[in-house]
Amino acid sequence: MPAADAQDVAAVLSELLARPSSGSILERALTHALTLLDDQANAYAVLRRGPDRVVAVVGYPQSLIGTPLSGPWAGSKPRLLRDGTREIYEMNTTDVQEQLDACGMRGLPLTLVVPLSDRGRGLGALVFDRTSTEGITPEQQEAVARWATAVAPLLGVIDSRDEWRQTARQITSAFVEAVESQEFDALGHGQAVADLAVRLGRAVGLVEREQEELWYAALLHDIGKIHGEVGHPQVGANFLHGVPHLAQAQKAIRHHHERWDGQGEPDGLSGEDISLYARILAVANAYVRSGNLEQVRGQAGKALDPRLVGLLEKLPQDR
Structure with a gap:
């Protein structure tokens, strides 16, 4: 990776670390990834905590956030869906399909799914829907995959922080009850x-x-x-x-x-x-x-x- 690109990535990662939630981290991650695709796509991020849900969007309406969404992101390798959003539509209920329709997702020609995993644990995915007739080159796929690999551990940090925060709250509450x-x-x-x-x-x-x-x-x-x-x-x-x-x-x-x-x-x-x-x-x-x-x-x-x-x-x- 050229030195200038490495510095840019380091700067973005530093900014991500300063952000307090998975949603804000993933929104910024999507924004940077879109520059690797020449900004000719809409994107969303799915987080796998309980039911898979959309937690961040770029280019799509904010109403998509919170939508439970099934999709082909259980694997560890990026997938290029040459029939676009059709597979994702087929994996979801009619109610969810109507939400996707409202966001303008039906019939998009090309979708890139990039899973997020940390130490073998699937965390979710970055999903990019091409809005132009251009394809996605192998070099672009590789660049986005490398970026996802850099982002995924930050989500692991957030998970750990949230778990420890909940534990700290429980311990504090128990101590206070003992005094009370x-x-x-x-x-x-x-x-x-x-x-x-x-x-x-x-x-x-x-x-x-x-x-x-x-x-x-x-x-x-x-x-x-x-x-x-x-x-x-x-x-x-x-x-x-x-x-x-x-x-x-x-x-x-x-x-x-x-x-x-x-x-x-x-x-x-x-x-x-x-x-x-x-x-x-x-x-x-x-x-x-x-x-x-x-x-x-x-x-x-x-x-x-x-x-x-x-x-x-x-x-x-x-x-």
Whole structure:
């Protein structure tokens, strides 16, 4: 591979690694692969987690994402379907065929299917439908296959990260329940606050990674009570000392007893000097403890951020 091409691929791979999800990785992977096909194709990516599903598209409508789709991607080698999309149509139900029709996929003359696999495990496929009358040369097929080989391990990393994230959540939840079980009326409190805090965070506009950190802050906000009620926010915050990716969660735990009017503790912070996560946590905590929206509304502008209380009022209420 020429040095310039190698640098281009390295740059794209670096960008892929910075992306947080399989869908975003595969969308960028499709975009780069299309340049290898002179951009004369539409493309989609299929991921094999449970039922095979479309998770990324380029050139096709976004409505195709999420569609369960069967196809000839169980093998390990690229396939050129010279009858185009016909084989894929035949492998799917009438309902799915209608979705494909709506996306303009019927009758396309040539399809290239490039499986994605990591250490022998089939992960899915990149699929390219020619939109011109030109063929796909062996050199183009080889270039796309090499690119797919480079991308596939990144999906393995994402899978591992998601598995570890789920495991970390389960361990954290179990630990919190063990602490909460010491108080009869506390069991499940952390999870309830975490669920509501994430809903508030989403309403504020927090992205997925921020929602994840907020979840940890909310679930762990009372963990300091393992050493008693007095000073538990500071004690709880200390549990996250030395965990850089939860630095904002640590701050939220420390300050979730601050008040909007500055009369809280431990540092007497007021207004927006209190971190956003801590203010969200305070509102969620107040509502879960009281179960009374009117009571929480009465604390707006006093103990609680009035804007966040307003957002709470707009959320569908479970109680």
